[in-house]
Amino acid sequence: MKLLKGIWIGFWSGLVLGLLLKWIQSVTGEQVYTLLLNVDFIPVIGDVQWSEITEFVFHMIISLIIGVVFVYLAKRRNYSFGQLVIISLLMSAPFPFLYFLLSWLAINADVPAITDWGAFLYWVFAHLTYSLLVPILYKTFERKNAVSQ
Numbered sequence: 001m002k003l004l005k006g007i008w009i010g011f012w013s014g015l016v017l018g019l020l021l022k023w024i025q026s027v028t029g030e031q032v033y034t035l036l037l038n039v040d041f042i043p044v045i046g047d048v049q050w051s052e053i054t055e056f057v058f059h060m061i062i063s064l065i066i067g068v069v070f071v072y073l074a075k076r077r078n079y080s081f082g083q084l085v086i087i088s089l090l091m092s093a094p095f096p097f098l099y100f101l102l103s104w105l106a107i108n109a110d111v112p113a114i115t116d117w118g119a120f121l122y123w124v125f126a127h128l129t130y131s132l133l134v135p136i137l138y139k140t141f142e143r144k145n146a147v148s149q
Helices: 002-028 032-037 052-074 081-091 095-105 117-148
Strands: none
Touching (some): 002 032, 032 095, 052 081, 052 117, 095 117
16 A cells, blocks of 8 residues: 555656646756756666657656655655645755756756856755655645545
8 A cells, every 4th residue: 555655656746746847947048947857867778769748757757755755754654744844845855956066967858057046046946846745745635544444
């Protein structure tokens, strides 16, 4: 049950993150969605011209893993919602820094510059949304399971 719950949480939060960044990119022109999906710097994988859907699947796999790890940590104790938010924020602490790393590593993709503070703020906003959505989804699924039992 933990695995399935983690997969669902990772799926929905990853979907929201991806769609939010795609929307931000379409409205502002900042290439934050492109940055999220870019894999051109990864050996072997980066040599292939992947479709947007395939690159989105790569993003979703990472989100599924994060969801499963979160549920595993959350199930270890009976945490309050506030404690779950803190766990999620701690797990998400590297996300803002990934902006700089991914911008720097990009080879051919049209991604924002490391010094593009507007794009960085959009990136942080979207990932903060993701980080807050994870414990909300966890509690939502917990309530639905309690009702159905």
